[in-house]
Amino acid sequence: MVGDTLGTKLISLGHKVKMGSRTANNEKATGWAVRNGNLASNGTFADAAAFGEIIFNCTKGQVSLEALQLAGRENLQGKILVDVSNPLDFSKGMPPLLTISNTDSLGEMIQRQFTDVKVVKTLNTMNCQLMVNPGGLKDPGNVFICGNDADAKTEIESLLKSFGWEKIIDLGDISAARGTEQILPIWVRLMGKLGTPMFNFSIVQ
């Protein structure tokens, strides 16, 4: 769902996108590629990682590290990896717990395991429809970004602006992913309370 939504937005902005899956002929990915025309294609995680200049991790947090191993260290090396995932654990029922929290984060784990990759954590504090359409809210609120590589963050900030984001807050290095990932428990509560996932956090002063 997240990959489909982000991929479709990127295509609409004129980017070429290859959707990666466990298998080269994943049905949903193939359907997505067919629907999205000449700029769209699909393949294995490794195919997508080799193809992309910028890689988006849109997998479920619990399988992100495995998916990135399948993508292949050699295919990711030196590239920007935009991590929009959250380490949610639904195995104990609702509301979900986090598989990692407090003293570590999924963003940090990915950066530690792939030291050659420039991990930029962003967009993980909202529903995927909102990620690509901030104008869908009367007040879009903020999008947070963090990562260790300043140039990578600048490049992803430009991409976020092309999505329509205006209020981008750079929280610093990748350890700030602890903060954005741990916002998920209140996000889930708010979704239940508001009856919709179409809301966001706005930092007011």
Add this chain to the structure above:
Amino acid sequence: MVGDTLGTKLISLGHKVKMGSRTANNEKATGWAVRNGNLASNGTFADAAAFGEIIFNCTKGQVSLEALQLAGRENLQGKILVDVSNPLDFSKGMPPLLTISNTDSLGEMIQRQFTDVKVVKTLNTMNCQLMVNPGGLKDPGNVFICGNDADAKTEIESLLKSFGWEKIIDLGDISAARGTEQILPIWVRLMGKLGTPMFNFSIVQ
């Protein structure tokens, strides 16, 4: 600091307030009582708990359970306990970690240990100056509230309104304290980024 600020606000609204400390003659508490006139007094945690109709836990999260034990189960029984504390652990340096998170929260621990008390968690997602003066921000944002007792929450919502709060979000039972306490790591990051603790979260739609 938090108790001083909340106590002073409550006095200004015409409430009688007894500030509790470990010792009956705590210097800061005595000074606060002297400065705040006839409605203000101070004593031990037990004195304050016996005196109050509504109890505010403004202690540091790491010592909250101990302070409430000192306050005395018999003095708290049947009362509303407004928990504004956070389980922050500064012992490993900055930024602080949480002593409890993900699968539990301080609000829940207090409620479990004091089953006769109506714990209402609120105001813990902001600086204490903002707690009592939402008008200090151009857009005050939201205050969150949670707890198991609906009447207790209604009473505390009235109190929050008397502080000037308009946008109060009831997140449900006390387990929602996990959500509001785990918002602290991003709060700390934002304070560093913005250079001020005078900001808040606003939920936008």
